[in-house]
Amino acid sequence: MSTTVLVVDDNEGIRYTLKEICRFAGWRVVEAANGMEAITFFDIMKPDLILLDYHLPNGDGVSTTKSIRKRNKHIPIIILTADARQEVADSSMEAGATDFAIKPIKAPDLIARLRLNLKLSKLTADHHTAYVNKGIKQDTLMTIKNYLFAQQKAVTIDELKSALPIAYQTIHRYLTYLESKGEVEVIAQYGSKGRPKNRYRLI
Template structure:
């Protein structure tokens, strides 16, 4: 199963390092440089795990953790910070973080922590999975959502199919599923003749 990690840190070089580590472990990576973007990205993409910094613009890590918890009770949130104070760790755990580590963290240690948190999360969610809908696979859903995320304008099913190795009927079914969940907007484009052409974009 494809795993997606959301890296939240205002330091671009740290985000790059964390991204390299995650990609080495063959995980997909989403990036956010502040709390507000992190929550927006989380709502749209529903990643499998979050790596959270403490000091962030537009909402610090604790506030951002609380906001993410409003949308998902189970996703693992691993805090990475240089702040050694116990009260900071306690505040994060109270906000809903699942793990806490001091920077700089070595790549093997981080990978081990992520794997452990994912394993625990999977056990927790076995009976309350968000992907229980018949025929909906998380890998395919994330591929389509990830593709839509980076489009500046609404696009057609054909345009999605050209970029992803997914059949037209499958793309259509997943877009209908996402529309039903209120995550995708359908934009009808009317031409001079024939039926309107539907375009899709993430909300």
Template sequence: MNATVLIVDDNEDIRFTLLEICKFAEWGVYEASTGKAAVDLFKTLTPDIVLVDYHMPNWDGVKTTKELRILNKTVPIIILTVDERQEVADMFLEAGATDFALKPIKAPDLISRIRINLKIGKLTEDKNDVFVEKGINQNTLLSIKNYLYNQSSPSTIDEIQRKLPIAYQTVHRYLNYLESKGQVEIITQYGKRGRPKNKYQLI
């Protein structure tokens, strides 16, 4: 897939590593060492996806993500961080991030995440509005569709919630929304004991 990636990180060594990974995947690359420089670049270049470091001086990853979202409501934004705390993930989702990659960066994982985000970004409907319906945020919707797209078999809400920085109740609500739009299929599995389990997959 031909694509351009904007790398935003104040660490030159990390930018070099990310550059090499993207070059290996045959993607074009733009670089910025600060959040403000990234936003200025974005205004001119409009990349297909953005990789944003969390901890940066002046504009951190949250500020940078918010400023990018003012310019573009749908471009995939992947956050690079060593912080796995739930509150950090929630903060970035609220700011408009679509995915996360933990440092130290592993090339196969990052390439896979970028490819999936690019594909899902193209599949996402209503790209001109971050809110596809009242109470439904397109960035959160994208994260859930992203996960389902990458699965070879249907997933339960518990499985989805454990992998995404999204609350159980939120996952359930968004899956019901996707099912009402005909984008997700609900598969009920009956075991020998206990209540049947619902699993979900993209149609």
């Protein structure tokens, strides 16, 4: 089992359930009961993904996320909570979480969410050096890739611009870069008149 998931929750029963779900998916699990333990185990075990409860003793989900982000900018951190308030989700994402889910979450949904985050993390790791050397900002690139990944069909630059707070020219530059890396397919859509409109799909 090459993938390690750090499960952080002060409730032993919830930790056990999350551990069994992760093991069913074929992942190794490391457990922590609070924020301080999470940081210690993160430093020692170097997990591939963190499943983190929002309400924790000795460092809640937000402060723990911030501490981990100082150590690693890219590891997926998924925060789980029974608190469905928008401000809880906002504070989690602002702290650096990559995803947020409301408890209870069904096993198939959780596994799918973890697989998606692991896949996106691998894409980031594989090309991180190239992004820096090319002057491409990783956060912007991952925002565009995350959006493309979530779409069921190819989209235009205008559709990307409407959904994301990124300028048209910037989106075009990043899509051109992704196309050169073989990560994006460009599909020309011909209308009844005028030039064809390009649509983009993550490969």
